[in-house]
Amino acid sequence: MSHLVSKFRPDLGPYEDLYRQLHKDPELSWNEATTAATIADHLQSLPGIEVKTGIGGHGLVGILRNGHGPVVLLRSELDALPILEQTGLPFASNKRMPFEPGAPQEPVMHACGHDMHMTALLASAKLLHTTRLLWRGTVVFLFQPDEENGTGAKRMVDDGLYDAERHAVPRPDVVLGGHVMPMRAGSISTRPGIFNTTSESVRITLYGQGSHGAKPHKAVDPVVMACSTVMKLQTIVSREMDPSDTAVVTVGSVQAGKAPNVIPDQATLLVNIRAIKESSLQKVKDSVKRIVDAECVSFNSPKPPLIENITFFPLLNNDDAATAKVQQAMRDHFGADFSAEVPVSTGSEDIANLALPISAPVCFWNYGGTDPKIWDEAVRRGKVEEIPANHSAKYAPVIQPTLTVATDAYSLAALTFLTPQSP
Numbered sequence: 001m002s003h004l005v006s007k008f009r010p011d012l013g014p015y016e017d018l019y020r021q022l023h024k025d026p027e028l029s030w031n032e033a034t035t036a037a038t039i040a041d042h043l044q045s046l047p048g049i050e051v052k053t054g055i056g057g058h059g060l061v062g063i064l065r066n067g068h069g070p071v072v073l074l075r076s077e078l079d080a081l082p083i084l085e086q087t088g089l090p091f092a093s094n095k096r097m098p099f100e101p102g103a104p105q106e107p108v109m110h111a112c113g114h115d116m117h118m119t120a121l122l123a124s125a126k127l128l129h130t131t132r133l134l135w136r137g138t139v140v141f142l143f144q145p146d147e148e149n150g151t152g153a154k155r156m157v158d159d160g161l162y163d164a165e166r167h168a169v170p171r172p173d174v175v176l177g178g179h180v181m182p183m184r185a186g187s188i189s190t191r192p193g194i195f196n197t198t199s200e201s202v203r204i205t206l207y208g209q210g211s212h213g214a215k216p217h218k219a220v221d222p223v224v225m226a227c228s229t230v231m232k233l234q235t236i237v238s239r240e241m242d243p244s245d246t247a248v249v250t251v252g253s254v255q256a257g258k259a260p261n262v263i264p265d266q267a268t269l270l271v272n273i274r275a276i277k278e279s280s281l282q283k284v285k286d287s288v289k290r291i292v293d294a295e296c297v298s299f300n301s302p303k304p305p306l307i308e309n310i311t312f313f314p315l316l317n318n319d320d321a322a323t324a325k326v327q328q329a330m331r332d333h334f335g336a337d338f339s340a341e342v343p344v345s346t347g348s349e350d351i352a353n354l355a356l357p358i359s360a361p362v363c364f365w366n367y368g369g370t371d372p373k374i375w376d377e378a379v380r381r382g383k384v385e386e387i388p389a390n391h392s393a394k395y396a397p398v399i400q401p402t403l404t405v406a407t408d409a410y411s412l413a414a415l416t417f418l419t420p421q422s423p
Contacts, residue, residue: 027097073172074121083107120409157354329412
């Protein structure tokens with residue numbers, strides 16, 4: 001398989017150009033119409049690939065049927081983030097767009113690496129299409145909307161992704177995917193078992209009583225209430241969780257008022273919770289609610305707080321048997337650049353939502369996107385934490401060798417499960 005991938009890897013020059021195009025023209029979650037059309041055009045250029053669009057929004061798939069055999073699903077994402085790019089690249093995004101009609105314009109950037117994922121999966125589609133005389137089975141190339149909010153994969157399934165009466169995409173025997181990370185470009189890693197944490201985000205509205213800033217005694221100040229709440233939320237992990245457990249509580253947004261001399265009547269917190277176990281996630285959620293309720297009582301809030309769930313990511317658990325096969329193939333192909341000694345990531349992924357409804361095994365991996373010279377110098381100086389990471393305004397993977405590793409990984413993992421045949 002390693003020889004096959006190395007021999008038939010397509011000329012990546014045109015794909016490097018495609019990456020620059022996708023990076024320069026990103027689209028926010030649920031607004032990925034142009035991106036999806038670009039992907040569909042590339043898939044349709046490969047004879048015999050059946051393309052289905054408009055699945056759960058702008059989701060789409062390319063289906064390469066190649067005789068009787070296993071069905072392998074390879075997944076990428078379409079969406080970008082509302083971040084103002086600061087990479088200084090000649091193909092940097094200066095795009096702005098609203099989340100929805102009538103909403104304010106937002107800066108948009110592929111700050112997570114989905115542009116690299118899309119490009120690599122299309123290059124892998126070309127490789128697998130070229131080598132189709134050497135294997136049997138079916139490959140589903142899936143491009144999903146809204147990974148960033150954790151709803152895209154689920155909505156594709158709910159829209160009838162696998163339903164014979166709807167989109168009739170073949171049910172996969174294995175679901176595969178990967179993610180570019182702030183690691184040394186050229187490196188790749190995976191592990192069996194828990195790979196990513198489960199995660200949930202909530203919007204908390206705290207209700208006060210507004211007043212003039214000169215008369216605070218007539219107010220119930222939601223700003224002070226919010227500040228006190230934020231500080232107490234930070235005690236959950238440090239004082240309520242077992243130190244051997246893993247959990248994270250992040251208050252990513254605090255919004256209240258618009259004028260310095262006006263005490264507003266409410267404040268809003270956006271809180272993200274992560275845990276390595278579903279039971280731990282529930283424990284943290286219960287603690288968040290208890291603290292928020294108690295703070296509102298303490299401050300004499302005129303009514304109870306409103307806590308709304310806004311995103312959810314399931315636990316990503318790599319199947320032992322499937323991951324063992326992928327690990328062996330990657331070890332043979334990437335050699336010293338492959339590592340099985342990878343810790344559980346506190347990041348979250350919704351790829352499991354493509355596998356859980358049909359009880360399919362899943363295997364996910366990470367690969368590096370940081371220029372080797374920059375990485376090696378940072379290691380030498382002990383400054384790896386200063387390297388821009390995913391969701392940073394300065395994050396942009398070096399195109400090579402990242403694209404090569406990503407393309408090889410998709411192709412190699414697929415071939416690991418497809419049935420080989422002689423030419």
